[in-house]
Structure formats: structure tokens, C-alpha cells
Amino acid sequence: MNLALSVSWNALRHPSVEDALFEIKGLGFKDIELSFNLTEELLRDIESHMREMQIRVVSLHNYCPIPEGFKREEALPDCCSLSSLDEGERERALYYTKRTIDTANRLKARAVVLHCGKVEIPDGTKELIELYRRGFKDTPSFRDLKTSMVAQRQGSIKPFLDQTVRSLEELNKHAKARGVFLGIETRFYYREIPLLDEIGFLLDRFKDSYIYYWHDTGHAEVMQRLGFFRHQDYLDLYGDRMIGIHLHDILKCQDHMAPSQGDFDFTWLRPYVKKETIKVIEAHHPATAADIKKGKEYLEKLFYGS
Numbered sequence: 001m002n003l004a005l006s007v008s009w010n011a012l013r014h015p016s017v018e019d020a021l022f023e024i025k026g027l028g029f030k031d032i033e034l035s036f037n038l039t040e041e042l043l044r045d046i047e048s049h050m051r052e053m054q055i056r057v058v059s060l061h062n063y064c065p066i067p068e069g070f071k072r073e074e075a076l077p078d079c080c081s082l083s084s085l086d087e088g089e090r091e092r093a094l095y096y097t098k099r100t101i102d103t104a105n106r107l108k109a110r111a112v113v114l115h116c117g118k119v120e121i122p123d124g125t126k127e128l129i130e131l132y133r134r135g136f137k138d139t140p141s142f143r144d145l146k147t148s149m150v151a152q153r154q155g156s157i158k159p160f161l162d163q164t165v166r167s168l169e170e171l172n173k174h175a176k177a178r179g180v181f182l183g184i185e186t187r188f189y190y191r192e193i194p195l196l197d198e199i200g201f202l203l204d205r206f207k208d209s210y211i212y213y214w215h216d217t218g219h220a221e222v223m224q225r226l227g228f229f230r231h232q233d234y235l236d237l238y239g240d241r242m243i244g245i246h247l248h249d250i251l252k253c254q255d256h257m258a259p260s261q262g263d264f265d266f267t268w269l270r271p272y273v274k275k276e277t278i279k280v281i282e283a284h285h286p287a288t289a290a291d292i293k294k295g296k297e298y299l300e301k302l303f304y305g306s
Contacts (some may be wrong), residue, residue, distance in 0.1 A: 001029045002029075002030055003029070003031070003123070003247075003280075003281060003299055003300060003303075004025055004029065004031035004032055004059070004200045004278065004279065004280045004282050004297055005029045005031075005032055005033070005065075005198060005245075005280070005283075005292065005296075006032070006035075006281065006282040006283075007020060007024070007032055007033065008033075008037065008061070008284060009280060009282075009284060009287060009292065010023055010024065010285075011026075011037055011038060011042070012037060012274035012285075013285065016045070017042055017045035017046050017049060018045070018049055020175050021046070021049055021053055021055060023056060023092060023117065023289065024055070026080075026082040027047075027289060027291075027296065028293070028296060029055075029296070030054065030055060030057070031056050031057075031058045031072065032056070032057055032058070032107075032108075032155050033057070033058060033060065033061060033282070034046065034057055034059075034060045034061065035061050036062060036063055036064055037066065038066065038133045039063055040065040043064070043065050043086070045063070047106075048268055049298050051105075051106070056108075057107045057280050058109055058111075058280070059104075059109055059110060059112065059113060059183075059244060059278050059280060060103060060107075060109050060111075060112050060113070060126060061105045061109045061113045062096075062097050062112055062113060062114050062115065062147075062228070063080070063096045063097065063100055064100045064112075065099070065100075066079060067079060067092065071081070072147055078117070078118060078192075079092055079238040080092045080093035080096060081117040081162070082114070082115075082116055082163070082164055082167040082168075082171075083095065083117025083118060083119070083134070083160040083163045083167070084120075085120070085160065086115065090166075090181055091165060092116075093167065093170065094170055095227060096214075097112075097114070097171055097244075098171065098174050098208070099135070100112050101171070101174055101175050101178055104180045105131040105178040107134070108129060110180070110243075110278060111182065111183050111212075111243050111244055111278055112175070112180055112181070112182055112183065113183045113185050113244070113246075114171075114182055114183060114184055114185060114214075115185060115187070116167075116168070116184055116185075116192075116193045116194055116202070117163065117192070117193045117233070118158060118160070118191050118192045118193060119153055119160045119191045119192075119193065120156075120157050120160065121152050121153060121156050121191055122191075123149075123189050123191040124146075124148070124149045124190070125149075125189045125190050125191075125226070128145055128146060128149075128226050129222070129226070131145070132226060132252065132253055133252055135212065137226075137227070141168070146226070146227065146228075147245050149190050150190075151192060153190065157192070157193075157198075161193060161198065161201075164193050165205060167264055168182075168202065168205075168206060168211060172206055172209050172210050174210070175211075175253065176210045178209040178244055180210070181243050182210055182211045182212065183208050183212050183213065183214025183278075184202055184203070184211060184214060185216055185219070185246070186199075186215055186216040186219040186220045186223075186234060187219055188219040188222055190223075190226075190228065190303050193237075195228075196228075196229045196233060196234060199213060199234070199237070199238055199297055200237060200238065203238060210240065212241050212244075213239075213241045213242045213243065214243060214244045214246070215234060215238075215242050215244075215245045215246070215272075216233060216243070216246040216247060216282075217245065217247055217248060217249075217264060217266070217269070218246070218249070218250045218255025218256055218257075218264075218267030219246075219254070219255070221250050221264055222250065225250075225252070226253070235269070237271045239272040242272070242281070243278060244276070244277060244280065245269075245273060245277055245278070245279055245280070246280050246282040247266070247279060247281050247282065247295075248263045248281065248282045248284075249262030249263075249264050249266075249283075249295070250263070251263055256282060256283055256284040256287075257283060257291075258283040258287040258292050258295035259283070259296075259298055260286075260294055260295050261287070261291055261294075261295065265301055266298075267302060273303055279299075281295060281296065283295065
């Protein structure tokens with residue numbers, strides 16, 4: 001499968017879909033992932049240009065299109081939580097996720113990338129990252145904050161994880177009926193669901209279903225650099241159930257850089273990334289077109305030897 005590019009890189013920078021797709025096509029991409037900042041109108045425009053520009057949508061990132069009532073800049077994947085204890089919010093999350101699955105089916109995309117909710121507790125991930133950035137990882141302040149985060153999450157997780165399971169039960173049925181796979185994505189913030197062991201719990205709970213694992217290089221690397229989990233463990237444990245992967249580089253704990261622009265070693269990923277794995281470069285602004293092109297060429301050489 002070809003390398004794809006997430007339109008999260010340029011969708012907010014262009015006044016028209018045609019301009020955004022033209023820029024992506026000009027960098028040599030034939031496949032794209034539709035991101036979570038697209039309106040229904042923009043989706044219709046993309047659909048109208050796909051055939052003439054010979055571009056294929058391989059995956060969508062929930063929610064796509066964005067939920068009503070949110071501006072594009074605000075419509076993050078957790079604006080409605082699949083793990084919420086508020087049934088009204090959880091029902092909205094289900095509704096908009098099903099709409100994303102329906103969109104994927106209409107566009108003949110193979111998979112939808114899911115955030116599976118969060119534990120409703122204060123999150124110290126950004127504070128930990130700031131301490132890491134300042135060189136304070138091996139200090140009592142860092143260790144105390146991390147210990148507190150772990151304890152608070154462990155004491156609060158059960159009802160939220162139960163809600164995630166309820167949501168996935170319903171979404172799995174919807175996805176199966178439409179022939180669209182769901183990818184549970186590695187999370188960035190420690191309070192989010194699922195953490196490393198919870199991925200296994202969910203995959204085992206939905207064994208032989210339409211629910212698979214979606215790996216994110218930047219997120220898993222942040223978890224390693226902050227001392228929570230080893231990056232390689234995600235792939236050793238769940239690589240055989242991985243439907244897709246987000247590929248982006250990282251410098252310290254700043255992720256979503258174009259591949260080859262940070263300090264992450266992509267070479268060790270090669271045995272885990274199969275021919276059929278959906279491979280998406282998920283670089284964000286301020287990555288330039290030159291950065292994206294260089295990253296594409298680097299990964300093509302790595303994965304395809306070209």
C-alpha cells in the first residue's frame with residue numbers, strides 16, 4: 001500500500017479543497033487520510049474531486065465530518081468522548097462516530113481511526129513534558145507528578161473503560177455492517193484511553209471483530225520519553241493486529257514533525273510495517289512542502305527500498 005498523507009497538514013491553510021488536494025498531489029501522493037477538521041461541505045468537495053485528481057481516501061480520523069456546533073479549529077477527536085459517564089455526551093460521540101463510519105463506507109476508505117475517550121481527571125502530561133523539556137526528568141518534581149498521575153488514573157479508570165467497551169460494542173456492529181475497520185489509536189495524554197495494557201484488553205474483548213490497533217509513532221515515543229511505556233512494546237504486543245500507522249517525527253516531546261526532521265529512528269519499525277498496513281504521514285504545520293517531500297522519500301526508501 002502506498003504512503004498516504006493526512007490532510008491535517010494543509011486543510012486549514014487553503015481556501016479551497018482543490019488547492020489542498022493539488023498541493024498534496026504535487027508532492028507525489030495518491031492516497032490521503034481525511035482528518036478531523038473537515039466540514040460536511042468540504043467532504044463533498046473532496047468527493048467531487050477524487051476521481052478527476054485520481055486520489056484515493058484510505059482512512060478517516062474520527063470525527064469526520066466535524067460535529068455540529070464546533071468550529072473547525074475546535075473539533076478535536078475528543079470534543080465528544082466515547083467513555084463519558086454523561087450518557088448524552090456518549091450518545092453524541094456514538095452518533096458522530098457512526099457518521100464517520102458511514103462516510104468511510106461511502107468513500108470506500110478502509111478504516112476509521114478512533115480516540116476511545118478519556119478518564120475525567122486532571123491531566124499532567126503537558127506539565128511533565130515541560131519538565132522534560134527543561135531537563136528535569138530525573139528530579140523529585142517529575143517523579144512525584146508522574147506517580148500522582150498514575151495513582152489517580154488507576155483509581156478512576158473502571159467506569160470510563162466500561163463506557164468505552166459499551167461504545168465499541170455498538171460501533172463494531174455498525175462498522176461490520178458497512179465493511180469498515182476501526183483502529184484504536186495509541187494515545188498521547190496519559191489520562192486518555194487506552195494505555196498500553198488497555199489496548200490488549202480491548203483487542204481481546206473484540207477478538208475476531210472489525211476492531212484493530214492503530215499505531216502512532218509520535219504518541220508512543222512520548223510515552224517512552226516520559227517513562228511510562230517502552231515504544232517497542234506497543235508493536236511487539238499488538239503489531240500482528242495493527243491495521244494502520246501514523247508516521248511522524250519527534251524532537252524531545254514535540255511530535256507531528258515530518259519524518260526525518262526530528263530525532264526518532266524509524267528504521268526499527270520496518271519489520272512491523274507490512275505491505276497491507278495503512279501507512280499515513282501525519283505531519284502538522286509548520287512542516288513545509290519540502291519537509292513532507294523529504295519525509296516521503298525517506299520512508300519510501302525505508303519501507304519499499306525505492
